Amino acid sequence: MGEQPSSADTPLWAVVELEQFTTPEQTQASQWRRSLRSASTWLMGKNSAEQQVKEENELRALPEVKLAHLVPPIDWAPAAKALAQQLNDQKAPVAFFITPPHSGHVAVVSQWAEAHRFACLPSPTLSELAEGDTQWIERCASQREWAVPALERYFLRHTQGIQGVREFLERALSGRLGQGVIGCDSWAYAYLQEVIGIDGAPVFTLQSMEGEQLSRYFADIATHTGAPPQVYSTRTGNQVLAKTEGSAANKKAPPKGENKELQRLAAHCRGHIGIAWHYWRERLREPLSDDEKALWLADALAEAELPPDTGDVATLVLHALLIHGGLDDHSLGQLLPFSHHEALNARLALQRKGIVTSCEGRWQIAPLSYASVRQLLESRNYLVDPL
Amino acid sequence: MEEQQKYARLFNDIDSQALITLGVVLLSTVVLIIVSQRGLSWLGNRLHGQVRFRIFALVPLTRLLILITALAIIVPIIIEPSLRNMVTLLGALGLAIGFAMKDYVSSLIAGVVSAIELPYRPGDWVNIEGTYGEVKHVGLRTVDIQTPDDDLVAVPHLKLWDHAIYNANNGGTSLQCVASFYLHPEHEAGWVRKALRDVALTSAYLKFDKPIIVVAEEKPWGTHYRIRAYPVDPRQQFLFITDLTVRGKTVLNAAGVQSAMLPPDAALDARNAADASY
Numbered sequence: 001m002g003e004q005p006s007s008a009d010t011p012l013w014a015v016v017e018l019e020q021f022t023t024p025e026q027t028q029a030s031q032w033r034r035s036l037r038s039a040s041t042w043l044m045g046k047n048s049a050e051q052q053v054k055e056e057n058e059l060r061a062l063p064e065v066k067l068a069h070l071v072p073p074i075d076w077a078p079a080a081k082a083l084a085q086q087l088n089d090q091k092a093p094v095a096f097f098i099t100p101p102h103s104g105h106v107a108v109v110s111q112w113a114e115a116h117r118f119a120c121l122p123s124p125t126l127s128e129l130a131e132g133d134t135q136w137i138e139r140c141a142s143q144r145e146w147a148v149p150a151l152e153r154y155f156l157r158h159t160q161g162i163q164g165v166r167e168f169l170e171r172a173l174s175g176r177l178g179q180g181v182i183g184c185d186s187w188a189y190a191y192l193q194e195v196i197g198i199d200g201a202p203v204f205t206l207q208s209m210e211g212e213q214l215s216r217y218f219a220d221i222a223t224h225t226g227a228p229p230q231v232y233s234t235r236t237g238n239q240v241l242a243k244t245e246g247s248a249a250n251k252k253a254p255p256k257g258e259n260k261e262l263q264r265l266a267a268h269c270r271g272h273i274g275i276a277w278h279y280w281r282e283r284l285r286e287p288l289s290d291d292e293k294a295l296w297l298a299d300a301l302a303e304a305e306l307p308p309d310t311g312d313v314a315t316l317v318l319h320a321l322l323i324h325g326g327l328d329d330h331s332l333g334q335l336l337p338f339s340h341h342e343a344l345n346a347r348l349a350l351q352r353k354g355i356v357t358s359c360e361g362r363w364q365i366a367p368l369s370y371a372s373v374r375q376l377l378e379s380r381n382y383l384v385d386p387l
Numbered sequence: 388m389e390e391q392q393k394y395a396r397l398f399n400d401i402d403s404q405a406l407i408t409l410g411v412v413l414l415s416t417v418v419l420i421i422v423s424q425r426g427l428s429w430l431g432n433r434l435h436g437q438v439r440f441r442i443f444a445l446v447p448l449t450r451l452l453i454l455i456t457a458l459a460i461i462v463p464i465i466i467e468p469s470l471r472n473m474v475t476l477l478g479a480l481g482l483a484i485g486f487a488m489k490d491y492v493s494s495l496i497a498g499v500v501s502a503i504e505l506p507y508r509p510g511d512w513v514n515i516e517g518t519y520g521e522v523k524h525v526g527l528r529t530v531d532i533q534t535p536d537d538d539l540v541a542v543p544h545l546k547l548w549d550h551a552i553y554n555a556n557n558g559g560t561s562l563q564c565v566a567s568f569y570l571h572p573e574h575e576a577g578w579v580r581k582a583l584r585d586v587a588l589t590s591a592y593l594k595f596d597k598p599i600i601v602v603a604e605e606k607p608w609g610t611h612y613r614i615r616a617y618p619v620d621p622r623q624q625f626l627f628i629t630d631l632t633v634r635g636k637t638v639l640n641a642a643g644v645q646s647a648m649l650p651p652d653a654a655l656d657a658r659n660a661a662d663a664s665y
Contacts, residue, residue: 157589157591158589158634159582159585159586159589159634159638161589162585162588162589194588194595195588195589308433308434308435309433312620312623316591316592319591320591335591336591337590337591337592337626337629337630379435379438380435380619380620381560381594381596381619381620382619383595
């Protein structure tokens with residue numbers, strides 16, 4: 001999967017086949033830069049940030065109310081529509097829609113299913129997975145048109161925990177369960193592809209966004225209350241967002257080269273809008289003095305990074321969390337080849353560093369750490385996702 | 388008198404400036420070798436994956452290059468580097484070595500060969516004459532191997548000439564591990580094969596871009612199963628084998644598959660076979 005040429009006319013939401021997914025421009029350069037910064041931090045201690053036009057101590061985080069207006073939650077409806085267009089021509093009994101963590105496959109597939117009156121299948125319970133019980137598949141068999149928003153909830157990485165999903169996918173792929181759409185985390189998909197083999201089924205994903213598209217998107221979501229705000233980069237002092245003129249449809253993208261900061265962000269996030277949205281929300285700042293109205297984007301990439309000498313235990317915890325799309329402490333202890341308290345200690349250490357966060361009772365990789373975690377696992381030959 | 392003059396022509400006049408130059412070159416060589424060896428080893432030990440092995444492969448090569456450079460500077464200072472002088476000097480050295488220090492020099496030469504042919508490099512897991520372990524350091528005369536029991540074994544390089552060197556990962560990250568299971572003959576072999584494959588597929592240490600093979604071999608006392616698979620990092624090999632063994636036993640016990648009860652002589656054979664499979 002190479003890098004795609006940028007285009008100001010590219011739609012924001014495009015669902016493509018997995019083979020057509022391309023990472024944004026400068027993704028490779030972004031990885032090298034991250035490795036270099038990580039190595040220099042490791043060799044020389046906490047490095048000083050890059051030269052800043054605006055010092056961060058002159059800025060403060062935005063209040064929640066203001067953030068809710070400027071950076072509202074992502075509306076996945078356009079992605080669900082784009083998915084529907086792709087699925088219109090599909091004849092295969094099952095189609096997959098995969099995205100990386102925090103990138104919306106659950107919402108997209110749920111919204112698609114609701115719009116097309118497909119039943120969302122309930123996921124098996126943890127005890128059913130732990131015991132290798134396959135009775136839950138029979139419950140699914142009653143539906144002829146169904147959707148699974150999160151396949152990563154259908155297995156656990158142990159000998160009992162993969163039996164159910166294996167049988168379910170065998171039946172589904174052969175058409176015995178009728179017509180279905182499966183949403184799946186890209187890491188879980190990579191794992192199941194190796195363990196079960198799901199070749200032949202069409203696989204779709206969201207196309208990556210370039211810096212220019214991110215600029216348009218962030219300007220769009222901030223215009224619900226009027227004109228988009230002026231946002232400047234603390235690193236370069238340049239304006240970050242696209243200048244909008246009139247309605248969203250008439251917005252003109254700035255010439256190529258004016259989106260350097262957001263292109264940098266897009267490359268860092270591998271073009272995944274969900275991850276980029278978290279960066280945008282977390283790194284927006286306003287001046288301490290109330291006289292200035294302009295907003296600032298703090299150095300978007302100076303976030304929790306994993307040191308290159310991260311131990312094996314932490315690495316295995318991170319990989320298990322990614323493959324399962326997040327786990328609770330009990331399941332984490334069951335799936336790792338060391339004792340529960342070792343797993344708990346490793347998880348606590350990662351939590352203290354801000355690498356993992358809790359979401360609905362499950363520990364997940366924090367969105368702002370995802371890029372460095374992925375790069376670390378890839379450098380150590382662990383199985384990584386295809387996106 | 389004429390003989391004395393002949394030897395005097397062999398060596399240059401060593402004045403104080405030449406002595407200082409020699410001292411500086413020797414000191415620089417020693418410092419450079421120590422810094423490069425320790426620096427590269429320090430760096431390699433903190434890295435993972437293929438980069439680690441590339442850094443380690445540089446350790447003996449760097450030392451060899453520094454030594455050759457130092458010799459190229461020192462020799463012309465000490466002797467007049469003519470063909471006649473070189474033949475005379477090398478002939479004398481050859482005689483001395485042939486009688487007194489044959490094995491020592493053989494190891495040194497083998498050390499040079501090992502730096503070029505790379506039969507082992509730091510980070511490799513090798514078996515030389517029954518000594519299995521990770522190569523920690525490739526020195527001038529010996530290679531230091533750290534065994535799983537944490538013994539550091541210094542093996543002279545001259546073993547290269549007439550002994551087989553078993554290298555399990557050969558400068559890469561792929562090292563095959565074998566977990567053995569000895570089962571009672573009364574069992575469903577097809578189910579066991581699938582179950583053991585699942586055990587490997589669900590291991591946290593598994594490297595997915597390498598094959599998993601379950602080998603079954605019928606014996607007079609039962610069936611010997613082996614899972615052949617690769618861990619993500621060669622250093623995880625014992626943890627990986629342990630993980631496969633522990634979880635494999637759990638799965639087999641839960642399914643009521645019994646272990647083979649081996650007679651004493653068969654047990655001895657099986658242990659030898661397991662040792663040989665490493």
